[in-house]
Amino acid sequence: MPTELTIGEVAARSGVAPSALRFYETEGLISSWRTSGNQRRYERAILRRVAFIQAGHAAGIPLEQIRAALSTLPADRSPKRRDWERLSRGWRDDLDRRIATLQALRNRLTTCIGCGCLSLDTCTLLNPDDEAAALGAGPHYFERDSRRASH
Numbered sequence: 648m649p650t651e652l653t654i655g656e657v658a659a660r661s662g663v664a665p666s667a668l669r670f671y672e673t674e675g676l677i678s679s680w681r682t683s684g685n686q687r688r689y690e691r692a693i694l695r696r697v698a699f700i701q702a703g704h705a706a707g708i709p710l711e712q713i714r715a716a717l718s719t720l721p722a723d724r725s726p727k728r729r730d731w732e733r734l735s736r737g738w739r740d741d742l743d744r745r746i747a748t749l750q751a752l753r754n755r756l757t758t759c760i761g762c763g764c765l766s767l768d769t770c771t772l773l774n775p776d777d778e779a780a781a782l783g784a785g786p787h788y789f790e791r792d793s794r795r796a797s798h
């Protein structure tokens with residue numbers, strides 16, 4: 648295998664379109680150098696870096712987080728197995744948090760299905776922390792709105 652690759656070779660070996668590779672480069676996720684004929688050339692190790700980006704993308708990790716993860720690695724090398732283990736563990740924890748948030752949203756939305764009240768006081772979507780309950784009995788929202796109107 649050659650030590651340097653054209654963009655077409657990287658695309659063929661990684662399964663990532665040349666346009667996506669150029670985008671990754673524009674975003675600073677990968678780098679190349681130019682030949683005297685102004686053609687891109689990549690280190691062979693770029694394939695592992697592209698695979699890392701694709702894996703993050705497949706896991707639903709935002710590009711900014713993938714960039715941040717790559718920035719923790721030395722610029723002159725691709726992610727190694729232990730890097731992937733460390734970074735993917737962090738991403739899993741983030742995914743766990745996002746899943747918990749989505750499950751809580753789904754549960755609140757489930758309460759709304761078939762309800763239709765859209766009440767600022769009682770709707771679990773509009774009032775997720777049950778602010779009304781925390782304020783106790785009484786016309787708190789009315790009083791708050793009245794105070795705002797008088798200022």
Ligand code: FES
Binds near residue numbers: 764765766769770773
């Ligand atoms: S619409 Fe009634 S609880 Fe949300």
